[in-house]
Amino acid sequence: MSTGDLFDQNDLPEMIQLQDGGCLTVQSNFLSAEHAENLRQALHQELAWRQDYISMYGLEVKIPRLQAWYGEHDAQYTYSGLTLQPEPFPEHLAELKKAIEYFCQQQLPPPPKPRSSALTEGFNSVLCNLYRDEHDSVSWHSDDEAELGINPVIASFSLGETRLFQLQHKRDKKQKLGLQLGHNTLLIMSGTTQHHWRHQIPKSRVACAPRINLTFRFIRA
Numbered sequence: 001m002s003t004g005d006l007f008d009q010n011d012l013p014e015m016i017q018l019q020d021g022g023c024l025t026v027q028s029n030f031l032s033a034e035h036a037e038n039l040r041q042a043l044h045q046e047l048a049w050r051q052d053y054i055s056m057y058g059l060e061v062k063i064p065r066l067q068a069w070y071g072e073h074d075a076q077y078t079y080s081g082l083t084l085q086p087e088p089f090p091e092h093l094a095e096l097k098k099a100i101e102y103f104c105q106q107q108l109p110p111p112p113k114p115r116s117s118a119l120t121e122g123f124n125s126v127l128c129n130l131y132r133d134e135h136d137s138v139s140w141h142s143d144d145e146a147e148l149g150i151n152p153v154i155a156s157f158s159l160g161e162t163r164l165f166q167l168q169h170k171r172d173k174k175q176k177l178g179l180q181l182g183h184n185t186l187l188i189m190s191g192t193t194q195h196h197w198r199h200q201i202p203k204s205r206v207a208c209a210p211r212i213n214l215t216f217r218f219i220r221a
Contacts, residue, residue, distance in 0.1 A: 013107050018167070019175055022193035025107055026179065027186040030157065031099075036184040040159040042092055043212050049130050055081030064203075065136040071125030075219040079145055086125060093214070097123050100155045100186065100216055108153065108190055119153045123216040131163065131211040134204035140168070144194045147219050151195060154217055156187040161211040167199045181213075 016024040031039065049066040069077060070093055071086035078084070089097065104119045129138070143154050162182040169175035181187060189199075201213075 020196040021191045022197050023191035025188040030186040066130040068128040074221045075125035121218050125219050126214050126216045129213045134208040137203045138201045140198045140200045142194045142198045149220050151192050154189045157214045158185045159212040161209040163211050167197050
């Protein structure tokens with residue numbers, strides 16, 4: 001199967017310019033409907049989902065979701081006192097990675113200058129999150145760890161239940177944005193998004209089926 005065969009060509013991407021040079025690119029129906037559903041089922045059943053803990057205010061706190069980390073052998077990732085050692089990419093994640101890299105090369109705007117956020121090396125890792133129900137979430141944060149470099153390109157692909165994705169400017173708290181990220185939706189965060197903005201998936205007040213989110217990134221050794 002070629003990279004182009006994975007795409008549903010009916011929908012055009014939406015580009016959202018954020019304050020201070022951030023940029024979001026949203027592509028709904030990224031994969032064909034059949035491929036997306038097959039991938040959702042395979043990932044839910046086959047990935048090495050685990051319950052991790054992070055350090056907050058000197059305490060070990062259970063992360064309110066399951067996760068798994070895949071990547072090249074040197075793509076070690078550390079956040080909130082947790083260090084993730086990568087498992088090798090399974091075939092279906094490697095195939096998806098190539099499709100998303102191709103999309104980024106075709107659709108992303110030019111990187112800001114003098115600080116570059118171009119995806120020149122491709123992605124070498126993916127953080128997989130399983131939101132089991134409405135109680136699972138991820139709190140306000142930015143993907144700005146040192147190993148991600150300056151102004152990284154982060155590709156976030158969602159499968160399963162639609163969940164609210166919220167952004168807030170770090171200095172101007174009145175600047176907010178909410179997106180409903182549904183099944184088979186690709187969100188690319190580029191430009192200075194991680195430098196000036198933070199994001200979260202809040203708990204939901206209504207019942208939610210499982211949602212899988214895959215955030216592809218490049219880790220600098």
